[in-house]
Every structure is written in structure tokens, then in C-alpha cells.
Amino acid sequence: MARMSAADRRSALIEAALRVVSREGLAQATTRAIVGEAGMSLASFHYAFESRDELVDELIGTVVARERKAVAPEELIAAAGEGASLAELVEAGLLRYFEHLRADPEHEQAMLELTQYALRSPERHPLAVAQYERYAELVVEALEAAAELTGARWRLPVEHVARVLVAFTDGLTITWLVDRDDAAAARVVAAAADALSRMADPR
Amino acid sequence: MARMSAADRRSALIEAALRVVSREGLAQATTRAIVGEAGMSLASFHYAFESRDELVDELIGTVVARERKAVAPEELIAAAGEGASLAELVEAGLLRYFEHLRADPEHEQAMLELTQYALRSPERHPLAVAQYERYAELVVEALEAAAELTGARWRLPVEHVARVLVAFTDGLTITWLVDRDDAAAARVVAAAADALSRMADPR
DNA sequence: GACGAACTGGGACAGTTGACCCAGTCGCCT
């Protein structure tokens, strides 16, 4: 393995770890599996990280920080059409997320696994909370943009609306991961968009 | 340990395993931890089960089969009042589930972990599918009862409605497990009940 | 009450895993 700084090595290991977790699950992401994926030796692992736990914690932090809005408002307009209603816009956004899920199910599965891992110990619980706060944050931005685009106004705090949307999204994710039923997922999307759009006054 | 039949031992071990998984997570549910919880020796484990995998598979089967309707229709009437609308009835049912979740979060967390475990290998995937089919089955019964009680009629196949409700329930579960925000959960419940009740024609 | 089969307990074993150590190598800085 070529020489690299500790910082570079840390990120290389985190990337490798994410790939292993996505492909085989967190339980299979042993130090050896991660190091193998990264093409390094075991010693390099413990040179860059104190312990496996430290890497997993940092992995969660990284993926959370990296999480980007799945949808830009402009795309949604393009997808839903110019004079789209808020409901149509929300539905388009959810469908966009669903496409993202279909394109890379393993990634969402890995996210879910990391969440559950974090939920299992009190000192890691905040990592899960931060993860969901980040989700909500991104959704808030999208919801505000959608309201602005359609001239609608959210009747309750947009953070509340976002929290509900995150819950619906999670449910969509898990159930689809289990049954891979696209039509059923589409019905969930439609129902969720319907419920959410009723939380705003149209203009 | 007193003598017991292999069948009894299997169920005792499964009960013990469920307790360990609920309390400490699936990863910590080693043969020794399970056997310790059950107060048996290691040999008894492998007398009753071929392998740990066999126990986990059977554990999933057991919890799924045991899953009961969280709500009986009569209770809902009592909770929602005599002349309750379908929307109120659905909301009461979801709230009842939420109470169940609050009362025993570890159990739902264990269920989620078992699902994800099953999702990780092709030969176990059907276990997760069966788990969710069972959920949907129970929900179908509740939805049919609710429609009958209010004289409403589901506009789409009740199985489809149930599938959406299961997704919403899952989302409710995960997000609440993360942030333990009761008020947010209540908003999810209200939104879900709203969306679902719109899938029926009132009478 | 004796017999055989069902059952139990303790110990053992091999494989895996996280962690670590040390001898060596490389690259930067003076």
C-alpha cells in the first residue's frame, strides 16, 4: 500500500467500511473485511483508528454529514410540470426519493442498520438523533421551497411537517426493502403526499 | 436444570433468546447469553437446536406467528366513542399501537432487528416477507372491522390500504425510537389516519 | 428393580475477531 497521511487513511477506511456495510451488513464489517476492502494491512487500521468502534462512530458521522437533499426544487418543477400544485410537488419529491432508494437499496439498508446500531447503546444514541435531525433539516429546506414555488403556506411549523415526512419516508423504505413492491410503494407515496399537502393552505 | 422435553426446551430457549435480543440486541444474543438467560448449559442448546441460526430462524417464525391484533374493534369503539367516524377509529387504532410501542419499545426494536437480519441473506428474506404479510393480515382485519362499524367502504382493496398503514406504522416506530418525541408521533398518527380514512367512502 | 433411551453438565476445540507490537521502510526537512 502506498504511503498516505493518517487523515487520508481514515477516509479511505471509512469509504471501504461503508462499502462493506452496504454489501454485507454491519455485522460482517470486521476490521479485516474493511482493511481487505481498502487494500491495507491490519496495522494500518489501528494506526488510523483507536478501535473499530471509533471507526463505526465516525462512519455514522460521515454519512450523516454527507447526506444531501435528494431533490433540488428545480428538478421537481421539471418533473411535476410548471403549474403543479403543492400536493403534486410533494409527491414528485417523494417519488424522487423512491427512485433513489430503488437505485441503491443497499445504501438505505446500511443507513438503517447504522441507526439501529446507534440506538443500542446510550452513548451512541445521540448519533442516531443527529442522523434524523439531519434528515429533517434537508426535508425542511425542500418543504419551504415547495411552499414558495406554489405560493402555499404551511399551517403548522414546517419542522413538524418535515418530521412527519421523515417518518413516512422511513416506513416507505423498510416496507419496500422487505417486499420490493413498487406499486405498493407508489400508493404509500401518494397517501403520504396527500396527508402532507393538507397541512398547508393553498394560495 | 430440571429435565424437560426437547420441545419445551426449544420454546424456553426461544423465549430466553427473545428477552436477550430485546434487552441487548441480536448481535449480543450469543449461544452463551441465551443459555445463561434460560439457566441451561450450553450442551442443552445444541441438544434442542442444530445451530444458533436455526434458533434465530425459529425465533422469527415464533414472534411472527404470535403477533396478535394490537387492537380489538370493541376497544376502539370504547376509545373513540359510539358515533366515531372512520378517521377517528383509524386514529384510535394507531394511537393504541403507539401506546403498545411506548410500553415495550425494546420489543419493537427487536422486531426491527430481526427483520433486518432476515433481509441480509437471500434464504432468510422470505422470513421478513412473512413477517410483513402477517402484519398486513392483522391490519386488514382491523380495517374491515372499522369499515363495518362505521358503515364506510374502502375505495381500494383493503389489502392495499393495509399495506400503506403498515408502512406508516413502521415509520412511526423508527422515528419515535430515535427521538422519543411523543408529540411528533401524535402528529404522524393524525396525518396517517387522515390519509387512510380518505381511502374510503363514508356512508 | 433393572434396562435402555432420553437428557444433562462440564469441558474441549477450532475458527474468528479486535487489538497490538516491533522491526523495518519511506519521505520530508534541515
Next chain:
DNA sequence: AGGCGACTGGGTCAACTGTCCCAGTTCGTC
């Protein structure tokens, strides 16, 4: 060019885990 600190590779260790074995015990049946 030389030296020093950063970095690397391989080997090793103890702990843990799933599995198995075997000697012994208990129970139902004749």
C-alpha cells in the same frame, strides 16, 4: 546527505463464539 519521525507489514495474542463430545444422570417402561 543524513537523520528523524511518520508510516507499513507481518506476525502474535487473548478473548470470544459456535459447535461438539463424552461421561454421567434421570426417567418411563417392562
